[in-house]
Amino acid sequence: MTTAQRIPARTRLLEAADRVLFERGIRDTPVDELLRQAEVSAATLYTHFGSKDALVAEALRVRLADWRAVWDQYIVAADNDLDRLLAVFDALASYRGDRRHPSRWCAFLAAASELPEAAEEISDVLAGDTALLADRLSHLSRPLAGGHAQDLADEVLLAYSGALAGFLRGSPRSPIDVGRRLAHAAARAHSRD
Amino acid sequence: MTTAQRIPARTRLLEAADRVLFERGIRDTPVDELLRQAEVSAATLYTHFGSKDALVAEALRVRLADWRAVWDQYIVAADNDLDRLLAVFDALASYRGDRRHPSRWCAFLAAASELPEAAEEISDVLAGDTALLADRLSHLSRPLAGGHAQDLADEVLLAYSGALAGFLRGSPRSPIDVGRRLAHAAARAHSRD
DNA sequence: GTCTATAAGCGGATAGAC
DNA sequence: GTCTATCCGCTTATAGAC
Numbered sequence: 001m002t003t004a005q006r007i008p009a010r011t012r013l014l015e016a017a018d019r020v021l022f023e024r025g026i027r028d029t030p031v032d033e034l035l036r037q038a039e040v041s042a043a044t045l046y047t048h049f050g051s052k053d054a055l056v057a058e059a060l061r062v063r064l065a066d067w068r069a070v071w072d073q074y075i076v077a078a079d080n081d082l083d084r085l086l087a088v089f090d091a092l093a094s095y096r097g098d099r100r101h102p103s104r105w106c107a108f109l110a111a112a113s114e115l116p117e118a119a120e121e122i123s124d125v126l127a128g129d130t131a132l133l134a135d136r137l138s139h140l141s142r143p144l145a146g147g148h149a150q151d152l153a154d155e156v157l158l159a160y161s162g163a164l165a166g167f168l169r170g171s172p173r174s175p176i177d178v179g180r181r182l183a184h185a186a187a188r189a190h191s192r193d
Numbered sequence: 194m195t196t197a198q199r200i201p202a203r204t205r206l207l208e209a210a211d212r213v214l215f216e217r218g219i220r221d222t223p224v225d226e227l228l229r230q231a232e233v234s235a236a237t238l239y240t241h242f243g244s245k246d247a248l249v250a251e252a253l254r255v256r257l258a259d260w261r262a263v264w265d266q267y268i269v270a271a272d273n274d275l276d277r278l279l280a281v282f283d284a285l286a287s288y289r290g291d292r293r294h295p296s297r298w299c300a301f302l303a304a305a306s307e308l309p310e311a312a313e314e315i316s317d318v319l320a321g322d323t324a325l326l327a328d329r330l331s332h333l334s335r336p337l338a339g340g341h342a343q344d345l346a347d348e349v350l351l352a353y354s355g356a357l358a359g360f361l362r363g364s365p366r367s368p369i370d371v372g373r374r375l376a377h378a379a380a381r382a383h384s385r386d
Numbered sequence: 387g388t389c390t391a392t393a394a395g396c397g398g399a400t401a402g403a404c
Numbered sequence: 405g406t407c408t409a410t411c412c413g414c415t416t417a418t419a420g421a422c
Contacts, residue, residue, distance in 0.1 A: 025310065027220055028310055030397090030399085031398075031399065031400085032398080032399095040405095042399095042400085042405090042406090043401095043402095043406085046400070046401075051399085051400075052399070052400085104306075104309065105306070109358060109361055110306050112361050112362070113218075113297075113302075113303050113307060114218075114307050116217065116218040116221055116297065117218070117221055127363075130362050130363065130364045133364075134365075151371075151374070154364075154365035154366075154371045155371055155378075157359075157365060158352065158355040158356060158358075158359055158368060158371045158372055158375060159352070159375060160355075161354075161359055161362060162351040162352055162354045162355025162356075162358065162372075163351060163355075164358065165351075165355065165357065166351055166354060168302055168305050168306060169323050170323065171323045171326075171327055171350060172327075172347035172350060173347075178344075178347045178348055178351045179351055179355075181344070181379075182348050182351060182375055182378075182379055185348075185378045185379050185381075185382040186374075186378050188378075188382065189378040189381065189382075202389070223412085223413055224413070225413080225414095233389085233390090234389065234390045234391065234392095235390095235391090235414090235415075235416085236389075236390075236391085236416085236417090237388080237389060239414095239416075240388085240389090244414085245413095245414065245415090
């Protein structure tokens with residue numbers, strides 16, 4: 001009917017999911033709402049994905065790929081070791097500023113919190129996000145902290161997670177700025193060792 | 194019937210709620226499970242509390258009071274300004290080690306994440322937890338950071354929230370230790386100002 | 387008056403029939 | 405793509421026991 005119908009139903013479903021699930025809440029979003037927004041019937045959703053959980057998992061996988069790409073850009077753009085380590089906060093500010101991917105705090109942590117018994121498929125994506133963070137931060141910490149790279153990476157990961165939780169809490173006011181400051185202090189502390 | 198029946202139904206419900214809701218997940222715990230564990234009928238729950246949400250809210254209020262008391266003890270036991278500020282991490286380790294209050298990560302943040310549209314009653318408790326943290330950390334930061342007390346308090350709150358999120362993520366391994374280190378580095382950075 | 391037991395209404399997730 | 409049926413979770417109503 002409408003022009004939008006030219007876009008495949010699967011794509012429309014994923015876009016609706018990304019737009020609504022993590023802003024309104026995964027469990028608070030009825031399947032019917034996704035169907036309405038994607039202008040798709042229930043049968044189509046269950047043909048393409050099999051379940052609401054599987055659609056959530058696929059939407060999360062898309063987010064993870066997008067987030068990885070944004071972070072990449074900010075690492076490449078940084079021109080010294082410290083800025084490359086702290087780029088994760090600039091990338092986060094950029095990703096959250098993009099209205100195409102709204103989120104109350106963090107899609108991956110929210111999924112883990114909202115769906116504790118969820119399909120392995122879903123917890124795998126949070127594990128993937130955590131592995132990406134731990135791995136990259138560990139490598140980026142090496143030139144700054146040498147033998148203490150693992151400690152610094154742990155600290156930056158925790159500051160990053162704290163910034164995300166800050167959005168859920170509504171405090172502090174500018175969680176990303178505070179997280180960046182914390183990570184900076186940690187980096188300075190280790191470079192003095 | 195059994196001896197346990199001597200304890201009022203309302204108390205048994207609150208104890209069952211505290212035991213199960215935040216470990217299994219608030220939305221993943223059916224009312225029936227709470228009724229079974231408390232050996233109480235549905236009518237009793239709805240007479241005493243009015244709704245599942247209201248029971249959740251009351252269980253959260255009890256948690257907040259308990260947490261405040263534990264934190265109090267650790268602040269009083271500390272014998273210098275730095276340890277008083279970092280006592281929040283020792284209190285967290287102690288509270289989490291108490292098997293009477295199991296929790297996957299944080300009851301308040303989990304409630305906010307799982308129940309985004311929840312009754313004001315529930316979001317009020319997270320706001321109360323956040324206000325308690327912000328207020329106390331701000332006062333405890335004063336002797337260490339003077340005019341920058343607010344910045345230090347923001348940083349410690351973020352490190353604290355990050356430690357909690359670390360449990361949800363399963364990384365870093367010992368989130369409380371890492372959070373404490375991060376807060377310590379922040380305190381040192383401000384005391385050099 | 388407090389509590390139990392049972393049933394039933396309602397809405398969302400899912401699946402299959404057409 | 406629509407419609408219908410099933411299952412499950414929250415809630416309320418009813419009737420009765422201590």
